[in-house]
Amino acid sequence: KKPNEPPVVFHWFPLVGSTITYGMDPPRFFKENRAKYGDIFTFILLGKKTTVYLGPAGNDFILNGKVKDVCAEDIYTVLTTPVFGKDVVYDCPNSKLMEQKKFMKIALTTTAFQSYVPIIADEVTSYIKRCPDFKGKSGIVNIPKNMAEITIFTASHSLQGREIRNKFDESLAALYHDLDMGFTPINFMLHWAPLPWNKRRDHAQRTISKIYMDTIKERRAAGKSDAQDMMWHLMNSTYKDGRPVPDHEIAHMLIALLMAGQHSSSSTSSWMMLRLASRPDIMEALYREQVEALGADLPPLKYEDLAKLPLNQAIVKETLRLHAPIHSIMRAVKSPMPVPGTKYVIPTSHTLLSAGGVSATDPAFFPDPDRWEPTRWSKDSPLAPTVIRNEVEDEKVDYGYGLVSKGANSPYLPFGAGRHRCIGEQFANVQLQTITAMIVRQFKFRNVDGSDKIVGTDYASLFSRPIEPANIFWEKRD
Ligand code: HEM
Numbered sequence: 001k002k003p004n005e006p007p008v009v010f011h012w013f014p015l016v017g018s019t020i021t022y023g024m025d026p027p028r029f030f031k032e033n034r035a036k037y038g039d040i041f042t043f044i045l046l047g048k049k050t051t052v053y054l055g056p057a058g059n060d061f062i063l064n065g066k067v068k069d070v071c072a073e074d075i076y077t078v079l080t081t082p083v084f085g086k087d088v089v090y091d092c093p094n095s096k097l098m099e100q101k102k103f104m105k106i107a108l109t110t111t112a113f114q115s116y117v118p119i120i121a122d123e124v125t126s127y128i129k130r131c132p133d134f135k136g137k138s139g140i141v142n143i144p145k146n147m148a149e150i151t152i153f154t155a156s157h158s159l160q161g162r163e164i165r166n167k168f169d170e171s172l173a174a175l176y177h178d179l180d181m182g183f184t185p186i187n188f189m190l191h192w193a194p195l196p197w198n199k200r201r202d203h204a205q206r207t208i209s210k211i212y213m214d215t216i217k218e219r220r221a222a223g224k225s226d227a228q229d230m231m232w233h234l235m236n237s238t239y240k241d242g243r244p245v246p247d248h249e250i251a252h253m254l255i256a257l258l259m260a261g262q263h264s265s266s267s268t269s270s271w272m273m274l275r276l277a278s279r280p281d282i283m284e285a286l287y288r289e290q291v292e293a294l295g296a297d298l299p300p301l302k303y304e305d306l307a308k309l310p311l312n313q314a315i316v317k318e319t320l321r322l323h324a325p326i327h328s329i330m331r332a333v334k335s336p337m338p339v340p341g342t343k344y345v346i347p348t349s350h351t352l353l354s355a356g357g358v359s360a361t362d363p364a365f366f367p368d369p370d371r372w373e374p375t376r377w378s379k380d381s382p383l384a385p386t387v388i389r390n391e392v393e394d395e396k397v398d399y400g401y402g403l404v405s406k407g408a409n410s411p412y413l414p415f416g417a418g419r420h421r422c423i424g425e426q427f428a429n430v431q432l433q434t435i436t437a438m439i440v441r442q443f444k445f446r447n448v449d450g451s452d453k454i455v456g457t458d459y460a461s462l463f464s465r466p467i468e469p470a471n472i473f474w475e476k477r478d
């Protein structure tokens with residue numbers, strides 16, 4: 001044991017290390033080792049020394065690390081570049097990513113959201129009408145399958161534009177599936193391997209890129225449009241050095257946003273539906289909330305309505321507290337990092353891992369932490385989070401794409417913090433709240449066995465998600 005390095009989690013074999021116990025259930029792995037070693041410890045992940053630093057101090061150390069000390073692209077590029085395409089996100093210097101995030105954020109405005117809510121609402125309604133799984137008065141469905149479809153239609157139509165959405169009814173769905181198969185943690189190791197799914201991934205990436213670039217050319221030829229979607233904004237964006245964004249980079253950023261939005265939202269919306277089935281009382285409260293706020297005739301949903309539905313908003317917040325799709329945020333160490341308040345210096349041979357979900361289920365911050373209780377987010381609730389009265393207000397910094405919170409003291413960071421913080425939070429909330437509000441209008445859910453149980457979590461894929469089949473009983477409201 002080296003005196004100035006964190007303790008190493010006991011393991012039998014050098015290469016495998018703790019990969020299996022971590023990979024099977026990361027939150028459990030973090031909690032068990034936190035009890036043994038405290039907030040900072042090292043474990044072996046596929047032969048790589050991986051130092052976990054938990055709690056608000058750990059989140060701050062890793063997520064607010066300086067560019068000279070921590071690096072995201074060194075870890076993620078092997079996974080994301082073959083899927084997204086070259087020259088974007090982690091296949092370029094961080095300064096270029098910051099500009100790309102600025103461009104992406106330009107399309108995620110209130111005006112855009114006002115146009116997205118009716119689009120998303122209509123996509124949900126027409127999906128339910130035409131989907132064979134929801135024929136008749138009641139039935140049983142494996143809800144994650146439906147949520148994946150609803151998510152792709154709502155995200156592609158609002159974020160990507162109508163042309164792309166309509167292509168998802170034909171070729172694009174199959175191509176997207178092939179691309180998706182390449183988006184797996186196995187490729188952290190085997191991204192280079194000429195495995196069959198990597199060949200399909202590469203073919204799909206090239207074909208989807210071409211579809212996007214052809215659409216860009218068509219739109220440019222057609223001239224002005226009132227479209228509020230991401231494609232238009234990227235087509236009219238220019239880098240600081242005066243260069244317009246090249247068409248292939250626009251295509252690759254759109255693929256990146258599609259992948260981001262799809263996996264995070266389909267996982268989160270699946271968990272929301274499963275949690276509502278486990279708590280029919282909450283689903284009824286949501287229905288009543290809409291009737292009271294919007295009127296018994298339930299007029300078409302508008303963006304402004306979402307702010308009138310606090311319980312509906314809390315469903316997303318509480319679901320993300322227990323089911324954050326990204327359980328491990330990783331960084332390469334670029335120069336030795338002394339850990340404030342300890343004798344540790346993290347060497348460049350280590351990877352840093354930040355796990356926000358640990359403090360989100362820490363009883364010190366959230367009373368009865370494992371209980372899914374959306375009402376805990378209303379201020380007068382006895383289960384309300386123990387707010388850490390910190391002298392400094394939640395500090396904000398601008399890394400080139402707008403002010404983002406450092407989130408240094410927050411026990412709840414499902415969207416990360418600092419330089420790499422998510423830019424999709426507002427879009428995700430609009431999409432998820434609209435989907436929930438529209439489903440609550442039409443259905444009552446409950447568990448097939450009437451219990452308040454919830455299925456287990458599959459951590460084997462890149463985004464944690466419900467183990468399938470995850471069946472629920474639905475019935476149409478009369
Ligand atoms: C429930 C939904 C979502 C969750 C929980 C989520 C979570 C996260 C987290 C934890 C990060 C930080 C990653 C890191 O620090 O390594 C992140 C970054 C990011 N997310 Fe999301 N996200 C969601 C939806 C979206 C959507 C809808 C989009 C696009 C429209 C998006 C685009 C991005 C981008 C561009 C980054 C920046 C990555 C970087 O700067 O390195 N996300 N997200």
Ligand SMILES: N#Cc1ccc(COc2ccc(/C=C/c3ccc(C(F)(F)[C@](O)(Cn4cnnn4)c4ccc(F)cc4F)nc3)cc2)cc1
Pocket residue numbers: 019020022023024076080089185256257259260261263264326327328329330422424459460461462463
């Ligand atoms: N045995 C075994 C065994 C061992 C280990 C394991 C599992 O181990 C691990 C370890 C780490 C991780 C990390 C998840 C991770 C990181 C980055 C990304 C991302 F980059 F892709 C993203 O942030 C995603 N994103 C952002 N917002 N919404 N989505 C993103 C950014 C920008 C962008 F434009 C598009 C994007 F979509 N995605 C996911 C997952 C699993 C299983 C089994």
